[in-house]
Amino acid sequence: MALMLVKFDLKKRVKLAQTVWFMYWFAVMAGVLVFSMGLFFKIELRKRSELMDNNESHFLPNLLIFMGLVACGINAFGGKVCYDSLDPSKFVKWKPMLKGFLFCCMGFNALLLLTALLCFIMRIPLQFTLAEGLKSGMRYYKDTDTPGRCYMKRTLDLMQIEFRCCGNENYRDWFEIQWVSNRYLDFSAKEVKDRIGSNVDGQYLMDGVPFSCCNPSSPRPCIQHQMTNNSAYYSYDHYTEELNVWKRGCRYAMLSYYGGMMNTIGVLVVLVTMLEVAVTIGLQYIDSSLSTLVNPEDPESESEGWILEKTVKETFTDIMDKMKSMGKGTKVEEGGQAAVATVS
Amino acid sequence: MVVGKLTFTKPEREKLAKVLWLLNWISVLTGAILFSLGLFLKVEIERWQEVMSEGILYVPHMLITTGLAACCINFLGGKICLDCTDTNKFLRWKLVMMPYIICTLFFTSCILAGALMCYSVRSQLEDSLALGLRNAMRYYKDTDTPGRCYLKKTLDLLQIQFQCCGNSRYQDWFQVQWISNRYLDMTSSSVVDRLRSNVEGKYLTEGVPFSCCSTLSPRPCIQQQVGDRSPHFNYDQRSQQLNLWRRGCRQALMDHYTGIMQSIGLTVLLIWLFELLVLTGVRYLQTAMENVLRLGDPDSEVDGWILENSLAETARSNFDIIKNMGKCYQVDNDPNINIPTAAEQEVPSRQLRIPVTS
Numbered sequence: 001m002a003l004m005l006v007k008f009d010l011k012k013r014v015k016l017a018q019t020v021w022f023m024y025w026f027a028v029m030a031g032v033l034v035f036s037m038g039l040f041f042k043i044e045l046r047k048r049s050e051l052m053d054n055n056e057s058h059f060l061p062n063l064l065i066f067m068g069l070v071a072c073g074i075n076a077f078g079g080k081v082c083y084d085s086l087d088p089s090k091f092v093k094w095k096p097m098l099k100g101f102l103f104c105c106m107g108f109n110a111l112l113l114l115t116a117l118l119c120f121i122m123r124i125p126l127q128f129t130l131a132e133g134l135k136s137g138m139r140y141y142k143d144t145d146t147p148g149r150c151y152m153k154r155t156l157d158l159m160q161i162e163f164r165c166c167g168n169e170n171y172r173d174w175f176e177i178q179w180v181s182n183r184y185l186d187f188s189a190k191e192v193k194d195r196i197g198s199n200v201d202g203q204y205l206m207d208g209v210p211f212s213c214c215n216p217s218s219p220r221p222c223i224q225h226q227m228t229n230n231s232a233y234y235s236y237d238h239y240t241e242e243l244n245v246w247k248r249g250c251r252y253a254m255l256s257y258y259g260g261m262m263n264t265i266g267v268l269v270v271l272v273t274m275l276e277v278a279v280t281i282g283l284q285y286i287d288s289s290l291s292t293l294v295n296p297e298d299p300e301s302e303s304e305g306w307i308l309e310k311t312v313k314e315t316f317t318d319i320m321d322k323m324k325s326m327g328k329g330t331k332v333e334e335g336g337q338a339a340v341a342t343v344s
Numbered sequence: 345m346v347v348g349k350l351t352f353t354k355p356e357r358e359k360l361a362k363v364l365w366l367l368n369w370i371s372v373l374t375g376a377i378l379f380s381l382g383l384f385l386k387v388e389i390e391r392w393q394e395v396m397s398e399g400i401l402y403v404p405h406m407l408i409t410t411g412l413a414a415c416c417i418n419f420l421g422g423k424i425c426l427d428c429t430d431t432n433k434f435l436r437w438k439l440v441m442m443p444y445i446i447c448t449l450f451f452t453s454c455i456l457a458g459a460l461m462c463y464s465v466r467s468q469l470e471d472s473l474a475l476g477l478r479n480a481m482r483y484y485k486d487t488d489t490p491g492r493c494y495l496k497k498t499l500d501l502l503q504i505q506f507q508c509c510g511n512s513r514y515q516d517w518f519q520v521q522w523i524s525n526r527y528l529d530m531t532s533s534s535v536v537d538r539l540r541s542n543v544e545g546k547y548l549t550e551g552v553p554f555s556c557c558s559t560l561s562p563r564p565c566i567q568q569q570v571g572d573r574s575p576h577f578n579y580d581q582r583s584q585q586l587n588l589w590r591r592g593c594r595q596a597l598m599d600h601y602t603g604i605m606q607s608i609g610l611t612v613l614l615i616w617l618f619e620l621l622v623l624t625g626v627r628y629l630q631t632a633m634e635n636v637l638r639l640g641d642p643d644s645e646v647d648g649w650i651l652e653n654s655l656a657e658t659a660r661s662n663f664d665i666i667k668n669m670g671k672c673y674q675v676d677n678d679p680n681i682n683i684p685t686a687a688e689q690e691v692p693s694r695q696l697r698i699p700v701t702s
Binding site: 144145150153154157158161179180181183184185186189210211212214216217218219220221222224233234235236 | 487488493496497500501504522523524526527528529532553554555557559560562563564565567576577578
């Protein structure tokens, strides 16, 4: 009892072949889409690799690019086979390799589904990479004279402005590091000496943030320095002041940005997988319908098409038997050789 | 003296009609491009509308209307040109052709006007921006006044995005009070001193808003006492240069909009040239088909032209027609007026001339 048996006459076979050919062209475009999404994601990661400590994993975008290219190739080949299936003379040359090609397609579809799953899972390692990268980025904010780190200030400022965020978890992270370089501190001033003496590491810490944390929506001019000192400014209460600086931490801002991107890519890859499964099933029907012609000489005769020749259970047991017999075959050979060895 | 005379055989006429049909369809596309360019310009201008004192929205509106008109007129033109391959079908369009060509001529000149507007609006834009930015800076602090409460945010975002500060330079901020009185402690002596130090009682400082800070500066931003070197440690000439954005926002916005409008103007000029080409082709086709009808033989070789008489004669005859149209109405209005016989004879003959010259 075949799985999903369908009867075909010539007209139905032709229609099936045309539909599947059409779908294969969509699938080629879907492959191009997956490739371009992988490329886009790679470029976005590269743009902000400084903030991830140059430690980010490019595994996912590389995988997407590879899968996109393979998809294009497989679907173009499948489309060609579909086109040739309308002409029995041309189809003959593809017939022998069709079974193998269908197995390949199934494997590729499974891999595509895995890629989609990865898109949703890779958010977690990204979170850790971002946390580490931002922490060290903020530490090097003041080092605008050290080669290799001199652009960190600009990168961080631009990122905080663009993503509308401040600090790692929140703006208080800036209170814990020295973001003003020693070059611009007057060490003869009492205030500077007090601050440096007040902590173990001898760092100039203050309750202030860089200008890029300022929120333009605030009704009052930005308060960047002495943020926790209510008496320093008229009519200022830092507990209730909501709009002065960005409240969100940059880790969450970047994570939601990249997370959103990965979710969208994941959803699209799932849709592409479904399309691929559909075309694989279509090709299987074409193959089975063309190999079960009632009268092989007459192209207009009726035939049957199916997804699996036997039921799922029977196919599974068949495969298990085949694997077992392959295993037994090698054992018998070994046994035979051993017998030969003992004889000789 | 015929202007631009060309001879057309039957296959040449058919080829001309087919080519014009294709060109008309391409013109529909260019009309759509024109429409979208107008739309894009409108969106760009409206984005920073708040810092412009008067609108220059008539430029994109002109482009949008001509774009839509182009689509409709060229769609009709394509249909007409397709029918022109067959003499019988041409009869349908015979009376419409002349008004169609006049309409197309008018609308083509509108395209040219639109293109020229893109280049000529520059000085108006500059004045509008100068005044608009000055007002925006004055109302920067009025975040509690309805109608002006978003000016602070707009101006901050403008300065951040375009990397500019103030109207012509950052010192413009020294001349306006950009800190609201709500956040000034009026009991403090320093505040009172500052308010008293100028005629209008404004709180002026040598400070700028945070959005003027340059991201390229190697040191944390210095916003207060910007011009004075002594309160800041190691504040040399170079630090001062890099600290704030040096460009004025008026210049930044002018560069931005001039760039956009120059590209749009150039594209519109190219579209105008293309439309002119199509119009010339349609005119030749129209005169050729009419001559075919006059000769009565569809297979004969005929002449086509742009103008039957020289430009001066055509202008004079059209002017006479318009004058006589006025006279005709006058005569019809009152039948009791004694009409001299000479005029009665004149009118019918002029009426006969009309079909020949069109």
